[in-house]
Amino acid sequence: MKIKDKVWVVTGGGSGMGRELVLQLLARGGRVAVADINEAGMQETAQLAGNVGARLSIHTLNIADKEQVLAFPEQVLAAHGAVDGLINNAGIIQPFIKVNDLEFAAIEKVMNVNFYGTLYMVKAFLPHLLERPEAHIANISSMGGFLPVPGQTFYGASKAAVKLLTEGLHSELIDSPVKVTVIFPGAVNTNISVNSGLQAPAERQAEDSPIQPLDAGKAAEIMLDGIEKDKYRVLVGKDARFMDAYSRLSPKGAARLIYKKMKELLS
Incomplete structure (x- = not known):
């Protein structure tokens, strides 16, 4: 579905990748309703x-x-x-802490934002999207x-849940006007650690990595290109493309490679 002259809702549009998505949607001729818990960040995006x-x-x-989200479509x-x-x-991401040591409150926060937040938004807006001649849902x-x-097990679990939710939606909506895309970013240069209330060691990891984090603007461009082409899945960044292929070829080998990269951060 082409972006121009369409109305788009973007969550997390007050900073980082979300901000870039908003700016590029506008640049491509779309209308945008930005949703974020950070009002000051959204004001900066608007400026x-x-x-x-x-x-x-x-x-x-x-x-x-949930109640806020279910009332949100009327505002849009x-x-x-x-x-x-x-x-x-x-x-949001979780603290870089192993499963055995992470408190339930942190686990529930990650699941509530990443999975349930996405689910609430889908449930709130899908009835309206189904009434349009064409529409699109993209879940990141x-x-x-x-x-x-390692150290992001519950973040990964929440995002795996988003993956299956999105793929299930795609199958259920094949004969409807609503197209569905699931997006898999690799390392992207954003302030997700700060927005998650953390001082995570991701920056130290990036310094030694042969693949540097992708610029948020470029990541947004790849995502929107995929959405306009109604792609089933979009891999964002060289690392995401490489690890997707490697994990299909050797799931255990790919997991061990990531473990080696993360081992120092968890010691």
Whole structure:
């Protein structure tokens, strides 16, 4: 589905990859309703967008709050008159802590934001999307959704759940006007650690990596190109493409490679 003249809802649009998605959707002629828990961040996104008038609206929203999310479509319809596309981008990582040592509160927070937040958004907007001549849902999973990353096991579990949710939606909606895409970013240069309330060691890991994190703007471009082509799945970055192929060829070998990369960070 082409982006131009369509109304898009983007979660997590107050910073990082979400912000880039918003700016590029606007640049391609779309209208955007931005949802984020960080109102100041959304205001910055709006300033960067420049004079786009009514094509952009901002909405403070906690996607982990089911009642807030279920009431949200009416805000979008009031601002834009319709909704054609949903990009579930908002997400957080967990502290870099092993399963045995991570508190239940941290586990539940990750699952509530990453999986249930995505599920709530889909359930809230799907009835409206089904009424459109054409529509699109894009859910952002992660390379960690198909490959185990020690110290991010629950983050990976939440993103694996997003993967299966999205693939299930695709199958259920094949004969409908709603296209569905699942997106797997590798390492992308964003401030997800800060937004997750963490001081994670991902930056130290990136310094020694032969594949540097992808620029958030380039990542957003790849995602939107995939959405416009109605792709079933989109792999974002050389690392995501490589590990996707390697994990299919040798799941255990791919898992051991990631373990070696992460071992120092967990010691």
